[in-house]
Amino acid sequence: PRFALVDSSRRPQPKTAPPAPRTDVIGREDAIARVVSQLASHRFVTILATGGMGKTTVALAAVHAAADKYPDGVHVVDLAPIVDPRLVAHRVATAVGCIAAGADALSVLQRWVRDRRALVMLDSCEHVVEAASSVAETLVGTGRMCAVLATSREPLRAAGEWLHRLAPMQLPLAGAIVSAREAVDFSALRLFVERAAAANPGFELRDADVPLVTALCARLDGIPLAIEIVAARVGTLGLAGLASQLESRLLRMPGDRRSAPERHKTLASLLDWSFQLLTPAEQQVL
Numbered sequence: 001p002r003f004a005l006v007d008s009s010r011r012p013q014p015k016t017a018p019p020a021p022r023t024d025v026i027g028r029e030d031a032i033a034r035v036v037s038q039l040a041s042h043r044f045v046t047i048l049a050t051g052g053m054g055k056t057t058v059a060l061a062a063v064h065a066a067a068d069k070y071p072d073g074v075h076v077v078d079l080a081p082i083v084d085p086r087l088v089a090h091r092v093a094t095a096v097g098c099i100a101a102g103a104d105a106l107s108v109l110q111r112w113v114r115d116r117r118a119l120v121m122l123d124s125c126e127h128v129v130e131a132a133s134s135v136a137e138t139l140v141g142t143g144r145m146c147a148v149l150a151t152s153r154e155p156l157r158a159a160g161e162w163l164h165r166l167a168p169m170q171l172p173l174a175g176a177i178v179s180a181r182e183a184v185d186f187s188a189l190r191l192f193v194e195r196a197a198a199a200n201p202g203f204e205l206r207d208a209d210v211p212l213v214t215a216l217c218a219r220l221d222g223i224p225l226a227i228e229i230v231a232a233r234v235g236t237l238g239l240a241g242l243a244s245q246l247e248s249r250l251l252r253m254p255g256d257r258r259s260a261p262e263r264h265k266t267l268a269s270l271l272d273w274s275f276q277l278l279t280p281a282e283q284q285v286l
Helices: 029-042 055-069 085-096 105-113 126-142 187-199 207-219 224-231 234-252 267-276 280-285
Strands: 044-048 074-078 119-123 147-152 162-165
Touching: 029 044, 029 055, 029 147, 029 162, 044 055, 055 074, 055 119, 055 147, 074 085, 085 105, 085 119, 085 126, 105 126, 119 126, 126 147, 187 207, 187 224, 187 234, 207 234, 224 234
Parallel strands: 044 147, 044 162, 074 119, 119 147
Antiparallel strands: none
């Protein structure tokens, strides 16, 4: 698409501050450090995982940790609202401040990125993966000092892409005997306990509760969003109630973060987002 806007591709652009990262990130310290290191080595990293695994959380934390290395600015571009893939390049160009009158957005990005040491984060690429791939290749291929950090449920399959597969939260080995004190060494259990205590200040994990909490987190596949949503209901349902009603109540348990994207507020909306990415034939099979 072409846009009649002012050419600012060659003007100095003010540095922009990325959105504030979450201050309550649990169990992702190693992943954040590795992403920062991979960005320095490869310049183009895609954080890959299924929905609810915390891709955006890790990416934002990595962006903040690496920001000082990019004197020409850090730009976070949320692609989730984009419906038409043809608008992806325009959204990115708008975010970095380089729209040009009557020019193709990719061409403008090529001019903007030359000799700039900047970091561009492309968040939620899976539904516009081909367009996001083209933008990423343009930024990394043309700009020798530019870095791109993407989040997606599938690889962008772009030249130079380095994949960082985000693992589920850590759980004890099957059959291991773990005390309440030892439970905090496992990120899934620690996340559950902290979110349960935040929603219900009287909650305290006992040794006898550890096997039940471990089983709950295992049934949730160690997915952080699922653990957060379920843990928030301990105060009303109790651990035993959660275990017995998990399947019937899980999809309609509301999240507790008003600032979260709509697709992250309930597991039903998360699954709806995934469902819409399927072809009609795939939807029917599912």
